[in-house]
C-alpha cells in the first residue's frame with residue numbers, strides 16, 4: 385500500500401470514529417429513529433466525505449441491514465439494543481465501524497461483542513490466520529454465556545469495494561486465510577441471546593447496483609441515474625425520490641441489475657450486540673483506523 389492510500393484510510397477512519405461516537409449519544413428513549421439516521425448521514429456529508437453505505441441502525445433481534453425507510457415512524461423505546469454501523473470513504477478508501485447502544489440492562493451482552501473485537505484485534509499480524517481471529521471471537525463471547533453469530537463475518541476492503549477476501553469469521557474455523565502486511569479488513573463480532581444464526585426478513589431498505597445493462601422503463605432509469613455515482617456501493621430506498629420505487633426496485637432486483645440486502649435477524653425476542661473496527665495489517669500487528 386502506498387502512503388497516499390494509507391493516509392486516506394486513516395483519515396476516513398478518524399472521521400467515522402468521531403461521527404459514530406457523537407451519533408450514538410443521540411440514541412435515547414423517545415427520540416425519532418428517522419431523525420437520528422438522517423442527522424448522522426448529514427454529518428458525514430458535512431465533513432466533505434462520502435457514505436460507503438447507508439447508515440445501518442438495527443434494533444434488538446435485527447443484526448444488520450436495517451435503516452430508516454422513507455416514512456419511518458419508529459421511536460427508540462426502553463429496552464432497545466441499537467446497533468449503529470457506519471461506513472465512510474475518501475476517494476473509495478473505506479472505514480467501516482459499528483457500536484451498540486443499550487437502552488435496557490444488557491451491558492454484559494454489549495461487553496461480549498466489544499471484548500471479542502479487542503481479542504481478535506490482538507491476534508492480527510502477518511502470518512496469523514482468519515480462523516485464529518474467529519476462534520478468539522467465539523471464545524470471548526461463549527465464555528461470557530452468549531453466542532456469536534456464525535453466519536455474519538468481517539470482510540476485506542479495497543478501493544470502492546466493501547466485501548472481498550479475507551473473510552473474518554466470528555467462530556473458530558480450521559485454517560482460513562493467512563494475513564499479510566497491507567491487507568485492510570473489518571472485524572465485526574456479533575454476540576446474541578438467540579440462536580447464533582441470522583435469517584432474512586421481508587423488510588428491504590438497502591440495495592446496490594451490480595450490472596450496467598440498459599433499462600427502458602423511465603422510473604427505473606431515473607433510479608439508476610440517482611445512484612450512478614455510487615461506484616456500486618450500497619444505497620438506501622430513502623435516498624430515492626422516484627415515487628414508483630415500490631414496483632421498480634423489485635423489478636430491478638429480478639433482472640439482476642440491483643442486489644438487495646434484506647434485514648438480517650436472529651430469532652424473535654432475542655437481542656444482538658455488534659462492535660466493529662477497520663484494521664490495516666502492519667509488519668508487527670495492525671493499525672486500527674476507526675479507534
Ligand code: CO
Pocket residue numbers: 480481538539570572660
Ligand atoms: Co462491516
